[in-house]
Amino acid sequence: MRAAVIGAGIAGLATAALLARDGYDVEVLEQQHRIGGRAATWQQDGFTFDLGPSWYLMPEVFDHFFRLFGTSAEVELDLVRLDPAYRVFFEPAVAGAAPRVDVRTGAAEQAFEVLEPGSAPRLREHLESAREAYDLALRRFLYTSFERPTRLLHPEVLRAAPRLAPLLGRSLEGLVARRFRDPRARQVLGYPAVFLGTSPERAPALYHLMSHADLDVGVLYPRGGFGAVIDAIVRVAERAGVRIRTGEQVTAVRTAPDDGARGARTGRLPGLGSGHRAARVVGVELADGSLVTADVVVGAGDLHHLETRLLPDELATYPQSWWDRRDPGPGAVLVHLGVRGRVPQLAHHSMFFTRDWRANFDAVLGASARVPDPASFYVCTPSRTDPGTAPADHENLFVLVPVPADPGLGAGGIAGTGDPVVERVADAAIATISTWAGVPDLAERVVVRRTVGPGDFARDLHSWRGGALGPAHTLRQSAFLRGRNASAHVAGLLYAGGSTIPGIGLPMCLISAELVAKRLRGDRSSGPLPEPRPGPARPGRTRPDPARPDPTPADAAGVHP
Structure with missing residues (x-):
């Protein structure tokens, strides 16, 4: 049985690995010349930037995936537990440095007691x-x-x-x-x-x-960045026999009438039912006109693109009319900054929150979408934990500013060459960091600058409406109300990734890969696949960050006016 997987992001790579483990002959086809999708990396002048995901949450999901292949996250990754889990800067009442709070895993009550005295019992109830x-x-x-x-x-x-x-x-x-x-x-x-x-x-x-996930389980960081996670998935996939081809754009999913011949030829796939569908997959067509034959095709990229561009209208399970009634979630402007000198004011993860919380979200997600001003945003400074992501005496900053999902806002560029709206968003975020965190010379110390806008997401990832994450997890787009992971009209066509169940984020993408494998097995259980019996114990590698001293008693609450 042959399987073709469209997309070499984490969902595509993980799906390919699981199908190869189940005996399929698997090929992954990636249109870009690098792997990773949203979790790819970019390097320049000694800096290594993650292009997207930067939070290692739900470690149980990663552990389970690796154990399915007889290994573990501790063996495949060098994990560091972050302390604090993250730092929050709140918009100041007057111009100047912002009040801040450090949120520590297992000790959030101390911070909440400072923010709202007497709230610790209610936080315990909430958690x-x-x-x-x-x-x-x-x-x-x-x-x-x-x-x-x-x-x-x-x-x-x-x-x-x-x-x-x-x-x-x-x-x-x-x-x-x-x-x-x-x-x-x-x-x-x-x-x-x-x-x-x-x-x-x-x-x-x-x-x-x-x-x-963040206040009790904790936030980890894979040393080397999230490219190290992708590298680990690739190792697992290639050990299982997966072949990965980059620079191969899929232009169509090819089908044939589902006349029953497929059942005689291969035995009907157990997880796809015994009734006939309108068509069955026979492979995928590439930009050069060649055909990659396959009994199973897994779309592990953007589901909207597959359903509305790679299939004829009559075979689409989710046609454009379905998407017109859905919420794409936010877009984003990403800013990658290489900064000369240290920025100790920032933690590994830092949040910048404006006072007018609802107005900020309404600007991004509301009917009259616009770029918020001022904007709440997020900053990752991995060089605080992992000096290898930046040259000596430099910092690596990744800034994510939520904006409307609208490719018309433009694309980014190197050294300020992106479209005007995108560069203005980046300038405003840099100015806010400078003022609120107390880094007045930040802009003058930037030696590498790269921006990414909704136009880049639409062009490079075929992302629906230029969204940064995937369809929003509103009530009508969650669980069984989210896009399912198999075509209703084409036998052998399945889906993985953030567009389908269970949803957005690296852990959810790993689970989506497992759901494809379960469906093809005919496994309709509600739990994860059984893991093989463990081999001899191996020493773990998860540890506190050695670059950070233990907090002093004065820092224990982590609150700084």
């Missing part, structure tokens, strides 16, 4: 509810393709239903507002909605489970 939802999601919801919803009626789910069901009818913002009065505390607990491509007002309250 206990988040832990329950997180654990239940991993065991019963995330690893299912919802082919048989009755499988979800597990006694564990039924016992938790009275507590969890109300969280579907309430927003994350509403849940947090019931428990906390201080707007800064609400921002810390509401911001994880951005990881889901939406706002606290639009995300179901059930997604408060994300607070367990």
Whole structure:
């Protein structure tokens, strides 16, 4: 059985590895000349920049994936636990340096007590509810393709239903507002909605489970950056026999009538049902006109592009009319800065939050979309943890500013050569970092500058409407209401990645790969695939960051006025 996987992002690579493990002859076809998709890297003048994902959350998902191949995250990656998990700068009441708070895994109560005295018991209640939802999601919801919803009626789910069901009818913002009065505390607990491509007002309250991921489980960093994660997945895939071809643009999914001959030739794929569909895949066509034959095709890139550009209209499960009623989530302006000298004011992860929280999200996600001013944004400074990402006595800054998903805002460029709107967003973010964090000469110290805009996402990744993450995790775009992972009209055509179930983010993309493998196996269970028995124990490599001293008692609360 031959399988062709479209896209060499983490979902495509992981899917290819799992299918090769199951005996398929697998080829990955990537249109760019580098692998990684959104998780690719870019290097210049001794700096190594991650181009997208920068948070290593939900380590259980990575651990499980690697264990399926007889290895582990500890063996494949050099993981560092971040302390603090992240730093938050709040818009100051007057011009000048901003108040800030360091959020430490397992010690968030100290910071919340400073933000809102007396809030520690309510934070414990919030995190206990988040832990329950997180654990239940991993065991019963995330690893299912919802082919048989009755499988979800597990006694564990039924016992938790009275507590969890109300969280579907309430927003994350509403849940947090019931428990906390201080707007800064609400921002810390509401911001994880951005990881889901939406706002606290639009995300179901059930997604408060994300607070367990960073405040209880913790935030790790793979030394070498997220390119090291991609490299590890590639090693696993190639050991399984996967072939990866770059610079190969797929221009069409080729099909033939599903006349039953496929069943006689190969045996009908168990996870795709026994009834005939309108067509079956026979392979994919490349830009040079050649055909890569395949019994299974997995679209691991943007689902909108595959459904509306690579298939004829009559075979699309999700035609343009379906997408016209959906929320694409935010776009983004990314800014990669190589900075001369150190910037100790920033942590590995730093958030910059404006006071007018709702107005900021409405500007990005509302009906009258516009670039917010001022904007809340995120900064990653991996060189604080990993000096190898920058030359000596330099820092590596990655800035992400949410903007509307609109390719018309333009594309980025090197050294300020991007389109005007994109460069103005970058300039404003640099100015805010300078003022709020107290780095007045930051702009003068920039030696490498690169911007990326929604136009780049649309051109390079075929991203729907130039979105940065994927369809937003609103209620009607979550779980079984999200795009499914198999075509309704073309047998042998399946989907993986952030556009489909279970959703956005590297852990979700790894799970989406496993859902493809489960569907092809005919496995309709609601849990992850069984892992092989472990071999002899090997020493782990996850450790605290040795570059950071232990916090002093004065720093324990992590709050700095």
